[in-house]
Amino acid sequence: MAENNRAVIKLKEKFTSSIINIVEFRGEVTVTVAKDAIIDILSFLKQSLQYNLLTDLTAIDYLGKKEDRFMMVYLLYSIPNKDRLRIKTVVSEVDCCVPSATQVWRTANWLEREVYDLFGITFDKHPDLRRILMTDDWIGHPLRKDYPLQGPDRDPYKGRLS
Amino acid sequence: MGPQHPSTHGVLRLVLELDGEVITKITPHIGYLHRGIEKLSEYRTYHQILPLTDRLDYLAPMSNNLGYILAVEKLMAVEVPERAETIRIIMAELTRLESHLVWIACHALDIGAMTVFIYAFRERETVMEIYELISGARMTSNFFRVGGLSQDVPDEFAKKVGDFVDVMPGYLDQYEGLLTTNPIWLKRTVGNGVISAEDAVDFGVTGPALRGSGVDWDLRRDNPYSGYDKYQFQIPVGENCDTFDRYKVRLIEMREACKIVRQALDRLKPGPVLADCPQVCYPPKENVYNSIEGLIHHFKIASEGFPAPEGEVYQGVEAPKGELGFYIVSDGGNKPERLRIRPPSFINLQAIEKMCLGSMVADLVAVIGTLDIVLGEIDR
Numbered sequence: 001m002a003e004n005n006r007a008v009i010k011l012k013e014k015f016t017s018s019i020i021n022i023v024e025f026r027g028e029v030t031v032t033v034a035k036d037a038i039i040d041i042l043s044f045l046k047q048s049l050q051y052n053l054l055t056d057l058t059a060i061d062y063l064g065k066k067e068d069r070f071m072m073v074y075l076l077y078s079i080p081n082k083d084r085l086r087i088k089t090v091v092s093e094v095d096c097c098v099p100s101a102t103q104v105w106r107t108a109n110w111l112e113r114e115v116y117d118l119f120g121i122t123f124d125k126h127p128d129l130r131r132i133l134m135t136d137d138w139i140g141h142p143l144r145k146d147y148p149l150q151g152p153d154r155d156p157y158k159g160r161l162s
Numbered sequence: 163m164g165p166q167h168p169s170t171h172g173v174l175r176l177v178l179e180l181d182g183e184v185i186t187k188i189t190p191h192i193g194y195l196h197r198g199i200e201k202l203s204e205y206r207t208y209h210q211i212l213p214l215t216d217r218l219d220y221l222a223p224m225s226n227n228l229g230y231i232l233a234v235e236k237l238m239a240v241e242v243p244e245r246a247e248t249i250r251i252i253m254a255e256l257t258r259l260e261s262h263l264v265w266i267a268c269h270a271l272d273i274g275a276m277t278v279f280i281y282a283f284r285e286r287e288t289v290m291e292i293y294e295l296i297s298g299a300r301m302t303s304n305f306f307r308v309g310g311l312s313q314d315v316p317d318e319f320a321k322k323v324g325d326f327v328d329v330m331p332g333y334l335d336q337y338e339g340l341l342t343t344n345p346i347w348l349k350r351t352v353g354n355g356v357i358s359a360e361d362a363v364d365f366g367v368t369g370p371a372l373r374g375s376g377v378d379w380d381l382r383r384d385n386p387y388s389g390y391d392k393y394q395f396q397i398p399v400g401e402n403c404d405t406f407d408r409y410k411v412r413l414i415e416m417r418e419a420c421k422i423v424r425q426a427l428d429r430l431k432p433g434p435v436l437a438d439c440p441q442v443c444y445p446p447k448e449n450v451y452n453s454i455e456g457l458i459h460h461f462k463i464a465s466e467g468f469p470a471p472e473g474e475v476y477q478g479v480e481a482p483k484g485e486l487g488f489y490i491v492s493d494g495g496n497k498p499e500r501l502r503i504r505p506p507s508f509i510n511l512q513a514i515e516k517m518c519l520g521s522m523v524a525d526l527v528a529v530i531g532t533l534d535i536v537l538g539e540i541d542r
Contacts, residue, residue, distance in 0.1 A: 025473040026236050052363050055478065056504040060491055075476055075489065075504070079363065079377065082384045084476065107366030110512045118200075133193035133541060142201055149205055 005029045007049055007085050015041055020090070030086040035072075038089050039099045042074060046104055051076040051085060057101065057111040059091075059119045063145040069093040070121055074101065091121060100126040118143035163526070172537035174511075176526070183522045188515045192508075195541035203501040207467025208234050208308060209444075211501065216302040218486075218503065219539040221264050224250075224257040224293075225481040226539075227306040232387055233477035233488035234308050237470050238442050245433040246310035247389045252323060252426045253296075253305070254388070254479075255419040259330065260289040261482035261534075262416050266337060269409070269531035273350045278340050285333050288326050295319060307444060309437035324427055327420040334416055341409070351406040355517040355529040358403055365513040368506055369484025370415060371533060374400035374408030381480040388479075392429070393422050405532040412534075442468045467496040483507050483534055503542060507535040 008022055011031060018037035023030045033041050045051040056075040063069055070091040077084050091098055100123040101108035112123045113132040120141035123129055131138060140147055150156055164175040173194035179187035199218065203211045215230045216223040228250055235242065242250075267282035290300045296315045297305040305312055341347045357367070362375040372379065380397045382390040398414035400407030436443055444463050449456025470492040478487040484506025491500040510533050517533075518526050 026239070026475050028475060030474065053368075054366055055485065056476075056487060056489065056502065058489065058500075058502045060500045062499075065493065073489070073502075075487070079379050086474075086476070105366065106364050107509060107512065110508065133196045135193070142198060147201075149201060 005085075006081075006083075007031075007045060007051070010049060011041065011045075014044065028084065028086060030088060032088045032090065035089045035091060035098060038072075038087070039101065039104065041087065042076075042101055042104045045076060045085065045087070049078070050080045051078045053077040053079055054101070054105040054107045054111075055084070057108055057115065059115045059121055059143075061119060061143065061145045070096065070119065072098055072115075072121070096120065097122045097124055099124045102126055117141070120144065163523075174530070174535070174537055174540075176514075178523065178526075180523065183524075185518050185521060185523060185526060188518055188526075190511060190514065192511070192537070193541050195537045197542065199542045200501055200503060203498060205497065207496050208470065208498070209463065209467055211498075212306070212308075213302065213304045215503075216304055217538060218505065218542060219261070219481065219483060219507070219536045220301055221536055222257045222261040222482045223301060223303045224253045224305065225261075225479065225486060227303065228254050228388065229477060229479040229481065229486045230488050231306045231308055232479065233475055233490050234470075236475045236477055237473065237490055237492060238308065238439075238468070240309045240437050240439050240442055242310055242388075242437055243434045244389075245314075245431060246435045246437075248426050248430050249311060249315060249435065250306060250388055251390065251393070252423050252430075255422045255426070256289050256292060256323065256326075258419045258482045259416055260286055262412050262419075263289070265412065265482075265531075265534045266409075269528075269534075270341060270347075272527050272531045273347065275341065275344070275347065278337055281333065281336060281340075285330065288322075292319070292322055292326070295322065307436065309439050309443035311435040312444075313447065314435045320427055320430060323423060327423045327427075330420050331417055334413060338413065348406065350525075350528050351409060351532075352404060353402075354405040354521070354525050355408075355532055356403050357513055357517050361516055362403075362513065365516060366509045367484070367513050368510070369480070369482070370408055370412045371484065371510050371513075373398060374411045374532075375403040376401055381478055381485060385478070387477070393425050395422050405528050408532045469494060469496050470498075478504065481506060483536065483539070484510055505539045505542060507533075507537075508540045511535050511540060 018034040020032040055077045058073050060071040068090045072089045072091055074087040112126055115121050116129055117131040117134050118141055163178055175191040177189040178185055199214050215226040218226045263282040263286040267279040270278035293303050294300050297303040357375055359375045359377050362372050376399055378399045395418045398411045400411050445456045445459045450460045472492055472494040474491040476489045478485045486506055487504030489502040490498050493499040517529050
């Protein structure tokens with residue numbers, strides 16, 4: 001169960017007030033934490049609990065489904081202990097900025113650039129925040145839910161006309 | 163350098179700042195092949211996403227299929243029949259062989275050893291024929307299904323695969339004879355593109371590139387999926403963190419892949435290849451053609467898919483290039499709320515600056531080869 005997870009026990013001890021909720025689904029533990037403590041928690045997990053590999057970093061757009069629009073997701077892996085942990089933090093559309101995890105893992109550099117490019121979330125203290133997949137002069141952020149699938153200024157595809 | 167440079171494996175563009183021949187800064191420009199696969203996935207049912215995954219790392223389509231299918235099966239809690247799992251492992255390991263064959267071919271060609279290119283593509287052709295035999299396609303196989311396989315393999319499959327893995331070690335000896343003690347090869351690879359184990363982990367490097375730096379970590383052994391825990395195989399690890407060690411690691415991996423395929427062929431028993439789970443899986447083809455219920459069932463699954471429970475799962479597999487992960491967030495509908503692909507090439511490529519600063523331009527070509535990148539996966 002999630003309560004017995006080694007990381008959950010330690011996080012509950014040390015960051016009691018920052019933990020918003022803990023969910024377990026299909027054996028995977030997800031901990032949602034407050035945004036202002038995110039870097040402290042990530043460095044603690046890396047330094048003290050050996051979550052040394054940042055497997056992935058991404059975002060989810062919950063437009064119209066949740067009060068706060070975005071969710072940042074950090075997938076951590078511990079090579080010595082061979083277990084995974086998922087940390088999430090809520091990001092509102094008004095304050096669409098997250099402290100950069102590049103100070104904890106250098107992997108985060110390109111991954112955060114991708115989130116900035118496709119979701120428009122900015123990262124505080126990121127060394128090189130530029131678009132990465134789209135061109136520099138691109139307008140809009142394609143993975144946002146309100147960005148049309150077919151791209152801007154085009155009618156939606158309605159199937160074959162013949 | 164690039165995007166049309168022959169050594170950039172597609173459409174990678176590197177802006178280099180040089181001091182004479184020495185690299186002082188590298189700025190990679192990627193995204194030329196961006197097709198928005200993650201965005202497209204949000205508009206497709208779970209079965210319809212599968213063909214998109216073939217087009218990620220197009221040199222290893224079955225590995226991509228496997229990663230995605232395992233993630234969906236985890237989300238839906240579907241049990242896969244043993245025969246399907248075994249065939250999946252055979253195909254995943256043949257895919258590893260195929261991907262590594264393209265790697266050794268292009269890597270050697272980039273450094274000037276053209277013979278290896280011709281030889282490796284000859285063996286790759288056999289793998290392509292096996293692909294064609296079972297799925298009808300040589301590259302975009304689209305062969306696995308949620309709950310098993312799209313169809314059983316033909317009778318000649320086991321013999322053809324068995325013959326291939328029997329002769330393959332001999333071919334590997336041939337490549338080694340051409341390269342391992344070749345003075346030009348050694349001059350170009352030993353001590354080139356060094357990245358320490360700490361730096362490699364910090365940069366998120368995975369797969370053979372990480373093992374070449376001495377980190378003994380392989381998802382097939384450490385977090386087994388699809389029944390890999392039933393197989394015996396060695397995980398090769400390098401010592402000197404350079405291009406030559408990564409070359410050695412991949413060659414041993416190819417030999418181990420042959421052994422895994424051999425073990426899997428011995429385990430291959432007749433049986434069903436699709437789970438009995440009508441809410442999620444397609445019906446067998448004979449039902450579709452011969453009964454109205456089967457046809458309706460097929461139509462429902464093909465047109466509406468299936469609703470997934472609300473929740474999120476992540477599944478990582480040891481793809482030939484590194485850890486390939488699929489992170490699916492479901493809101494309870496028949497399409498994913500978000501599908502995130504963790505592309506190993508994208509994250510490995512980020513380490514290129516660390517590996518190349520201060521070296522010559524010609525060494526950069528060797529490093530691009532040793533990272534074994536595929537732009538289809540980097541740009542998605």
